[in-house]
Amino acid sequence: MLLTERQVLELEKTANDIRESIIEMLVAAGSGHTAGPLDMADVFTVLYFHTLRHDPKNPGWEERDRLILSNGHICPVLYATMAQAGYFPKAELKTLRKFGSRLQGHPHRKFLPALETSSGPLGEGLSQAVGMAIADKMDGVRNGRRIYCLMSDGELEEGQSWEAAMLAGKQTLHNLVAVIDRNNIQIDGFTEDIMPLEPLADKWRAWNWHVIEIDGHNVEAIAAAFEEAKAIYEKPTMIIAHTIAGKGVKEFERDYHWHGKPPKPDEAKMALRELRTLGGKIRSEAE
Amino acid sequence: MLNPKLSLNPKLFDKDVVLVAIRKGFGDGLVLAGEADPRVVVLCGDLTESAHALEFKEKFPDRFVELGVAEQNMASVASGMAAMGKIPFITSYAMFSPGRNWEQIRTTICYNDRPVKIGGSHAGVSVGPDGGTHQAIEDIAITRVVSNMMVICPCDAIEARKATVASVDTGMPVYIRLARNDTPVMTTDATPFEIGRAQTVWTSRAPQIGFIATGALLHNALLAARSLEEAGVQVEVMNLSTIKPLDEDAIVDLASRTQRIVTVEEHQVAAGMGSAVAECLAEKLPTPMRFIGVHDEFGQSGTPEELIEYYGMGKDAIVAAALELLDVSRGVE
Numbered sequence: 001m002l003l004t005e006r007q008v009l010e011l012e013k014t015a016n017d018i019r020e021s022i023i024e025m026l027v028a029a030g031s032g033h034t035a036g037p038l039d040m041a042d043v044f045t046v047l048y049f050h051t052l053r054h055d056p057k058n059p060g061w062e063e064r065d066r067l068i069l070s071n072g073h074i075c076p077v078l079y080a081t082m083a084q085a086g087y088f089p090k091a092e093l094k095t096l097r098k099f100g101s102r103l104q105g106h107p108h109r110k111f112l113p114a115l116e117t118s119s120g121p122l123g124e125g126l127s128q129a130v131g132m133a134i135a136d137k138m139d140g141v142r143n144g145r146r147i148y149c150l151m152s153d154g155e156l157e158e159g160q161s162w163e164a165a166m167l168a169g170k171q172t173l174h175n176l177v178a179v180i181d182r183n184n185i186q187i188d189g190f191t192e193d194i195m196p197l198e199p200l201a202d203k204w205r206a207w208n209w210h211v212i213e214i215d216g217h218n219v220e221a222i223a224a225a226f227e228e229a230k231a232i233y234e235k236p237t238m239i240i241a242h243t244i245a246g247k248g249v250k251e252f253e254r255d256y257h258w259h260g261k262p263p264k265p266d267e268a269k270m271a272l273r274e275l276r277t278l279g280g281k282i283r284s285e286a287e
Numbered sequence: 288m289l290n291p292k293l294s295l296n297p298k299l300f301d302k303d304v305v306l307v308a309i310r311k312g313f314g315d316g317l318v319l320a321g322e323a324d325p326r327v328v329v330l331c332g333d334l335t336e337s338a339h340a341l342e343f344k345e346k347f348p349d350r351f352v353e354l355g356v357a358e359q360n361m362a363s364v365a366s367g368m369a370a371m372g373k374i375p376f377i378t379s380y381a382m383f384s385p386g387r388n389w390e391q392i393r394t395t396i397c398y399n400d401r402p403v404k405i406g407g408s409h410a411g412v413s414v415g416p417d418g419g420t421h422q423a424i425e426d427i428a429i430t431r432v433v434s435n436m437m438v439i440c441p442c443d444a445i446e447a448r449k450a451t452v453a454s455v456d457t458g459m460p461v462y463i464r465l466a467r468n469d470t471p472v473m474t475t476d477a478t479p480f481e482i483g484r485a486q487t488v489w490t491s492r493a494p495q496i497g498f499i500a501t502g503a504l505l506h507n508a509l510l511a512a513r514s515l516e517e518a519g520v521q522v523e524v525m526n527l528s529t530i531k532p533l534d535e536d537a538i539v540d541l542a543s544r545t546q547r548i549v550t551v552e553e554h555q556v557a558a559g560m561g562s563a564v565a566e567c568l569a570e571k572l573p574t575p576m577r578f579i580g581v582h583d584e585f586g587q588s589g590t591p592e593e594l595i596e597y598y599g600m601g602k603d604a605i606v607a608a609a610l611e612l613l614d615v616s617r618g619v620e
Contacts, residue, residue: 124395135368
């Protein structure tokens with residue numbers, strides 16, 4: 001086993017804490033996106049608390065792995081995970097989207113230099129990650145550094161995503177690992193209604209990527225996929241993480257209306273109760 | 288007379304003046320930059336020879352990336368490479384870079400503060416036979432409006448070479464505007480060059496009108512100045528190769544001494560170099576102006592010379608604009 005039972009439980013607990021932070025910051029902000037951040041909490045948790053080589057106390061550490069968030073609108077999960085990991089105080093999370101905050105509505109590294117990039121306009125992150133991987137390969141892939149790119153399924157409708165896919169395959173970027181949040185929703189509806197993406201795995205294989213499909217809420221499967229990617233030497237790796245949009249709050253799950261709106265105070269209260277009681281399985285200390 | 292301090296090409300008015308494409312100077316500059324700094328890398332989108340990335344590719348094959356016809360990807364890939372410590376030059380035609388990939392340049396390069404250099408060839412109607420789709424006449428406008436971006440439009444191949452090398456150490460995104468066609472070499476290796484510094488290339492004892500030119504049309508501005516001098520009109524001509532940051536002190540100084548300014552650029556008059564000059568003067572020293580450039584039209588096929596004449600950027604058009612401005616402003620005085 002890659003993870004011990006205790007590690008699995010700890011990661012699941014951390015992901016749950018991050019989901020609570022996401023709800024708290026969104027209700028305080030009064031705007032922002034809910035579904036994507038919630039459903040990517042498990043992937044972010046495994047990355048920041050197991051897989052990534054990084055140092056929250058020294059964000060500029062030269063040897064670190066790089067993590068590019070392409071679909072910048074899910075930044076609440078990025079910020080919440082970074083705060084949880086110790087990059088900045090968790091109290092700062094409630095400044096999300098407020099004037100003067102380091103936590104811009106879409107990530108801007110001028111405000112929060114620990115970010116690897118600024119993002120928001122869709123379809124641009126993979127290109128940047130490809131550039132990083134090419135540069136690192138030119139320099140001999142120092143110390144086995146890896147470049148991670150987190151992206152959404154909806155943003156694959158941007159043609160630039162496929163320009164980047166082609167180049168990564170051509171350059172055989174084995175130091176590049178991308179993750180698609182396959183939650184099947186976007187602002188206007190379900191992806192397969194808006195613009196069908198399937199067969200998605202075949203598309204990436206056709207561009208010379210190694211594709212792994214996983215349950216995006218199973219921390220063991222997530223960790224194993226990142227580990228498997230390290231063994232692939234001729235291709236970049238694409239992990240298609242099948243997720244449930246809005247995961248963790250039953251009321252929000254699988255409903256595309258939660259793509260781009262925040263919970264109202266009463267909805268947030270309900271969501272936090274559900275997260276704190278693990279869906280009614282335990283009693284919340286807050287009650 | 289030509290400013291003797293600038294070591295300009297003494298044969299620049301001759302019929303047999305050496306003609307070299309400005310984009311060629313960029314290619315030479317890439318090689319020099321690559322030799323001087325191992326961080327320099329070059330990216331190209333299927334225009335290696337035409338955009339003059341070939342010389343670099345042959346010398347530094349391991350620092351060259353061919354991305355295919357994908358300019359949006361190219362801009363963002365360059366951003367990622369810059370994040371890893373490289374100094375990337377992206378090379379294509381101006382219509383496609385910074386034309387097609389403008390938002391990628393804005394977000395992933397300028398907003399993201401990554402020191403990517405953008406070499407845009409085939410700017411202006413002098414692209415010629417390829418026609419209007421390939422003649423970028425909006426690129427100064429769309430680059431100078433983006434925060435955190437420098438914009439340079441060299442007047443000849445030698446200045447392009449120097450600008451390319453100088454751009455490496457700016458630490459900023461830089462757009463270098465380049466032209467396709469062979470044009471007169473006006474400067475020499477000895478001519479000083481500094482990003483952000485305008486130069487007086489033609490001087491007079493008591494200039495009555497100032498020309499501010501950018502790019503290869505500086506030559507037409509000089510021809511017009513010489514012709515006006517023969518007619519008894521004293522002119523001063525400035526080479527404004529850096530459009531952003533604007534050398535405001537030099538522009539205000541010229542306007543204060545001449546009281547009249549004609550700007551000359553192979554670009555839309557709207558939001559181009561002349562507009563940048565006007566923005567400066569409107570605030571600091573309102574000055575009567577005329578704008579030589581394309582007036583809200585697209586280009587078309589033809590020879591470079593035919594097109595420059597047709598769109599009103601030839602020597603005679605500059606002379607006429609100057610005389611008209613002198614006439615009008617004399618009435619005001």
